[in-house]
Amino acid sequence: MPARFKDSSQQELVLVFNIQSSLMQIQITTRTIIWILLFCSIASCKKIVDIDSPIDTITTEQVFSNNEQAEWTLGGVYSMMINGIQPNQTAERLQFSAGLAGFCGAMSADEVYPWSQNTAQEWMLSVNNLNVLNAFLPNEIWRSAYRAIYDANAIIEGVAASESDLLTDSARKQLTAEAKTIRAFSYFNLTNFYGELPLVLTIDYNQTKNLSRSPVSVIYQQIIKDLTEASADLHEDFRASNGKRTRINKWAAAALLARAYLFDGQYQNAINIATNVINRNDLYVLEPDLNLVFKENSKEIIWQLSQTRIYGESCTPDAKLWLPLFGEGFGSYTIYPGLLTAFESNDDRRTSWVAEYPNGFGQIIYMPHKYKNRSKTGITDENSVVLRLAELFLIRAEAAILLNAGNTSVAIDDLNMIRERAGLNDLPYSLTAPQVIQAVADERRKELFSEWAHRWFDLKRTGKAVEVLKQVSFKNPWKGDFQLLYPLPVNELKANFALSQNPGYEQL
Numbered sequence: 001m002p003a004r005f006k007d008s009s010q011q012e013l014v015l016v017f018n019i020q021s022s023l024m025q026i027q028i029t030t031r032t033i034i035w036i037l038l039f040c041s042i043a044s045c046k047k048i049v050d051i052d053s054p055i056d057t058i059t060t061e062q063v064f065s066n067n068e069q070a071e072w073t074l075g076g077v078y079s080m081m082i083n084g085i086q087p088n089q090t091a092e093r094l095q096f097s098a099g100l101a102g103f104c105g106a107m108s109a110d111e112v113y114p115w116s117q118n119t120a121q122e123w124m125l126s127v128n129n130l131n132v133l134n135a136f137l138p139n140e141i142w143r144s145a146y147r148a149i150y151d152a153n154a155i156i157e158g159v160a161a162s163e164s165d166l167l168t169d170s171a172r173k174q175l176t177a178e179a180k181t182i183r184a185f186s187y188f189n190l191t192n193f194y195g196e197l198p199l200v201l202t203i204d205y206n207q208t209k210n211l212s213r214s215p216v217s218v219i220y221q222q223i224i225k226d227l228t229e230a231s232a233d234l235h236e237d238f239r240a241s242n243g244k245r246t247r248i249n250k251w252a253a254a255a256l257l258a259r260a261y262l263f264d265g266q267y268q269n270a271i272n273i274a275t276n277v278i279n280r281n282d283l284y285v286l287e288p289d290l291n292l293v294f295k296e297n298s299k300e301i302i303w304q305l306s307q308t309r310i311y312g313e314s315c316t317p318d319a320k321l322w323l324p325l326f327g328e329g330f331g332s333y334t335i336y337p338g339l340l341t342a343f344e345s346n347d348d349r350r351t352s353w354v355a356e357y358p359n360g361f362g363q364i365i366y367m368p369h370k371y372k373n374r375s376k377t378g379i380t381d382e383n384s385v386v387l388r389l390a391e392l393f394l395i396r397a398e399a400a401i402l403l404n405a406g407n408t409s410v411a412i413d414d415l416n417m418i419r420e421r422a423g424l425n426d427l428p429y430s431l432t433a434p435q436v437i438q439a440v441a442d443e444r445r446k447e448l449f450s451e452w453a454h455r456w457f458d459l460k461r462t463g464k465a466v467e468v469l470k471q472v473s474f475k476n477p478w479k480g481d482f483q484l485l486y487p488l489p490v491n492e493l494k495a496n497f498a499l500s501q502n503p504g505y506e507q508l
Helices: 032-038 067-083 096-108 120-126 136-161 169-194 216-233 250-263 267-278 317-322 337-342 348-352 389-403 408-421 433-447 454-461 465-469 490-495
Strands: 018-021 025-029 112-114 301-305 333-335 354-358 364-368 384-388
Touching: 067 096, 067 136, 067 169, 067 301, 096 112, 096 120, 096 136, 096 169, 096 317, 096 384, 096 454, 112 120, 120 136, 136 169, 169 216, 169 250, 169 454, 216 250, 250 267, 250 301, 250 384, 250 389, 267 389, 317 364, 333 337, 337 433, 348 354, 384 389, 389 408, 389 433, 408 433, 433 454, 454 465
Parallel strands: 333 364
Antiparallel strands: 018 025, 112 333, 301 384, 354 364
């Protein structure tokens, strides 16, 4: 019989899900325990049933019976976020946290587009012409992010329910704080893609089955609450991951918190938290060599997800998405010309982070080349970077100028840290506040392109999306501002009568 999790009240505690409806029908697989404890994958499913535990059932008490077992369980959540839930699956096409968020955001914004219209799904993204029938890739953002949220909730509730003395107080705090950060990170991405959301804070089916959508402001309150609580309980160093930067520590939670404060308009808090991270120069410094920024040992990295180095290819999801197959042949996407021309002529980011390839049809295409390794050897020195220090300087610069338009020098100093690393001249202190605000947007565009939908989110939160995107020829005629949010998956609406579709998609 398959192993299953059940708590003391006979309600199953599920840590990895096959979700027909992310909010309603939680199913457990026959290999959940194997996947979690040995980092394997999911096979067939069985419905939750309320019966006595058979002799091979693994209870909540057993799963969280000691530090090692609980650590393995959390490790399974990290693995799912980057490797997906099936062996050999294309995780980068199915997991928001394995490249899909950055891919969809780059297509929706003015960063990357398919050079051929034969790639139908991607073309609909790039021309901002989504509807409920063609939003296959955005649907996977919804499903995978809510899967991560449910897994995080299961960790939080499982730790709290455990009465084992072998699960120490320090481990309880660390595991719960990491899970809260994963939940906050998932909600941050979801709300910026979809707007209002069901706020799921438990695995209790009776509480989640018919949740309506909460306002974006409420979502940010929860994100900030989770990250504030998490940062207080997390280790400050990398001891939890044996010196590697592959698990969340205090400064990873703080970096996300600074970002959330910026997006929520709490500029002084954003400045304070970003400064706390920047000041930890014993742990984090800007990598002087742009070609080394995304290497796994880069001191610029705050948090990275490590993909499984088996099943053949072991390069990062971003490398698989953007770079030509094994450095040969041609890719399917090219960087938007407007982004290429945004780089100043001597900007080292243009030469280090943009690759040029012939597409086989007499054309040159340009692709993000931040990750260098597109290996089929099973050996790589890169992981998927979630957070890095450069963003914190940009957060602090923007928050500073928006908080106090008269104090441009603070923002300019931070911008010049980024520019100097790129081989550019310093910005002069004579810039006006509006010029500094534009300089922040310009540097964010060039520094963070193709990463985690930064450009897509920035255009929307600053109110510049329609103005900018209407200037992109292939995005016209503009279908409507409703395209700034993605449509909710149809199956979710069918399964939960309390959900409503985003305006503009109801009749599509």
